[in-house]
Amino acid sequence: MQVNLKLLQEVSLFQGLEPEAFHALFSCIGATTERYQKGEFIFLQGDIISSIGIVLSGRIQVIQEDIFGNRAILNDFSPKAVFGESFVCAGGSALTVSVQAAERSDVLFLPFERLMYICPSACGFHSAMIKNMVMMLARTNLKLIEKLEITTKHSLREKMLTYLAQLAQEQNSATVTSPLGRVDLADFLGVDRSALTRELNRMQAEGLICFEKNRYTLRELLAPACGAPPGGSALRSRLPSRA
Amino acid sequence: MQVNLKLLQEVSLFQGLEPEAFHALFSCIGATTERYQKGEFIFLQGDIISSIGIVLSGRIQVIQEDIFGNRAILNDFSPKAVFGESFVCAGGSALTVSVQAAERSDVLFLPFERLMYICPSACGFHSAMIKNMVMMLARTNLKLIEKLEITTKHSLREKMLTYLAQLAQEQNSATVTSPLGRVDLADFLGVDRSALTRELNRMQAEGLICFEKNRYTLRELLAPACGAPPGGSALRSRLPSRA
């Protein structure tokens, strides 16, 4: 498959590398691409992988399933995202997560050892990539901490608000679009889907947010934008009736 | 302060390095040590740090505090642990967490840039340390995913059981000791303290576990060890009364 050079240039692993070398590099180390249909598994919990993946098109999700069949979505990746690095770099630990295509997706696989240690281009290439890898791993860490910030919250409302606040910061806007539908969003926040819908309606009724489909607007002291609520401003989450 | 060489040899960042070089290295890059009393903050949320820390003695915790004063414990570190690397390696992002001494602790600080890029010993030293750093960051990732496995669980019981299962795997025993007291454990699991105690008692009554202080024994199909419970084996968490 012909991979889009423009896209690869923007992959964080390849920052600072000359894109001319990509094709030679990929064929040298034996890179492959694969197309996945929606729902297909790319990696399975328990696998020991030796390649890292890069999303070329579509959307994929890192998920965790327990013995009762409960699914938790750890992450949702769009094109340019790299996945699997943590497990490969940790020295070949077995996957504690699965990776699944959320839509039809194309994935590029790069054999890690050969990529990092037998790269043809000389030492500059090599060290740049290692530097990129360090930064990627560190950023992934921060992302995971961000995710923990959500799931450690005690109430569903706080979880949702934290999620929205993170999206707002990323998208630099009080109106944000989530890539996740209700089902996935619930599994991402670690809550029940119906309870999530219920709470979303409450939040809208109280004028905290307004939303339509997967588009949400935070109304934290903002001018009324989407149908003013009756009551006053209720920001508190766990203390609506008391204080 | 005179740092314990034996301990430093076991720090994952220094794996494969000759300990003879440590003292020269430290004084060259300007390493410092600091003693903290229980409760003192080592790093504060919002800080931009340029040094990584290594726990020499005591115990420290990585925590997150929200605007309502709720505390979440992300991690609990014993001697030999390295902390702060993620934020430094991510390119100097502001801390989204605080680091606090859980007891009187000694901490060694290493200026990151100088450690990684102007190290006196030649290239072998340098590259070994980078390799170690990659593996550390990756392992931290896996740890965070492990933590997410706990907090995404829907019920308090499942959270506790997941935590115990992880401890059991680490300590390779069905009887485990947690470094955390009730207050901290609750903040680590992201639940209410009193609710945790309540549930622990229930679990013991049902014969799922038995515990005393911070010592827990998992009794998943194990021979009765600590006072046999009356009823049968109840592993299910959210379906005790129905099925």
Add this chain to the structure above:
DNA sequence: AAAATCACGTTGCATTTGCAACATCGCTCA
């Protein structure tokens, strides 16, 4: 030694929330 602080257990209560079951709607595929 007295006092204060902290960790821990216990309990009542109201709210939250998971769970199940059902209706609706839109999309895909035959």
Add this chain to the structure above:
DNA sequence: TGAGCGATGTTGCAAATGCAACGTGATTTT
């Protein structure tokens, strides 16, 4: 075009759990 499937919204209900308040014992401070 019609049937089926998946995503979404809705609701009743019971259980889980956060929260506050209090008692006790241990540990630390004065």
